[in-house]
Amino acid sequence: SGQSRPMRILQFVQSAAAPGDANSAICAVDSYCANVEWAMNVGDKKGQILDAVVLAVRPRWVLELGTYCGYSTMRIARLLPPGARLVTLEMNQHYAQVAKQILGHAGLDTQVDLLVGASSALIPQLKKKFEMETFDLIFIDHWKASYLPDARLLEECGLLAPGTVLLADNVTCPGAPDYLQYVRNSPRYRSEYFPCQLEYLQVEDGMEKSVFLG
Numbered sequence: 001s002g003q004s005r006p007m008r009i010l011q012f013v014q015s016a017a018a019p020g021d022a023n024s025a026i027c028a029v030d031s032y033c034a035n036v037e038w039a040m041n042v043g044d045k046k047g048q049i050l051d052a053v054v055l056a057v058r059p060r061w062v063l064e065l066g067t068y069c070g071y072s073t074m075r076i077a078r079l080l081p082p083g084a085r086l087v088t089l090e091m092n093q094h095y096a097q098v099a100k101q102i103l104g105h106a107g108l109d110t111q112v113d114l115l116v117g118a119s120s121a122l123i124p125q126l127k128k129k130f131e132m133e134t135f136d137l138i139f140i141d142h143w144k145a146s147y148l149p150d151a152r153l154l155e156e157c158g159l160l161a162p163g164t165v166l167l168a169d170n171v172t173c174p175g176a177p178d179y180l181q182y183v184r185n186s187p188r189y190r191s192e193y194f195p196c197q198l199e200y201l202q203v204e205d206g207m208e209k210s211v212f213l214g
């Protein structure tokens with residue numbers, strides 16, 4: 001019924017997930033996208049890798065590039081220590097509107113600041129807007145052609161500290177070859193590849209975890 005895929009996902013979450021229960025909202029999105037219609041959420045398999053990284057880093061400041069319906073936003077926000085903040089950037093106003101409602105249903109909107117606009121325009125504003133210095137964790141999951149330019153922009157804006165972890169989705173499918181080549185060959189990063197499957201499918205994908213060394 002909903003006129004867009006994100007709307008249909010939102011309606012299913014609102015009908016199937018217990019309000020204020022993040023895990024049931026996450027399960028509802030996975031159930032809908034595995035059984036009714038595919039959508040580009042990071043999904044449960046890669047989501048477990050994301051969870052493990054969030055728990056290992058225990059970040060105070062997290063940046064997410066690419067919100068879509070807020071699925072990975074929920075996975076991250078539900079694991080944050082008290083007082084930590086997650087800033088998520090989304091180019092598409094409609095996706096952002098849906099994500100806001102899904103996050104609200106899950107009771108996670110207080111830990112999350114969702115900004116609408118191009119990451120290239122928003123990244124330079126973040127320090128001042130949030131009165132912060134550097135991010136502890138960055139989840140890159142927006143447009144493959146923006147992975148490398150945005151990583152370079154984060155460096156230039158002084159938003160990375162030694163130890164900051166960058167975790168990138170889809171480095172194999174659809175693929176971000178220029179980004180991979182950069183983080184794997186630059187002396188400023190220590191990079192590690194996690195082979196996995198594309199969300200809800202038997203297709204090969206992978207996530208790249210890169211620690212900024214300064």
Ligand SMILES: Cc1ncccc1-c1cc(O)c2nc[nH]c(=O)c2c1
Nearest residue numbers: 040041042066141142143170173174
């Ligand atoms: C859409 C699509 N079709 C076939 C294969 C992969 C994808 C795909 C999967 C994702 O996890 C994505 N994440 C962020 N941004 C994307 O554009 C994106 C695209």
Ligand SMILES: [Mg+2]
Nearest residue numbers: 042141169170
């Ligand atoms: Mg993705």
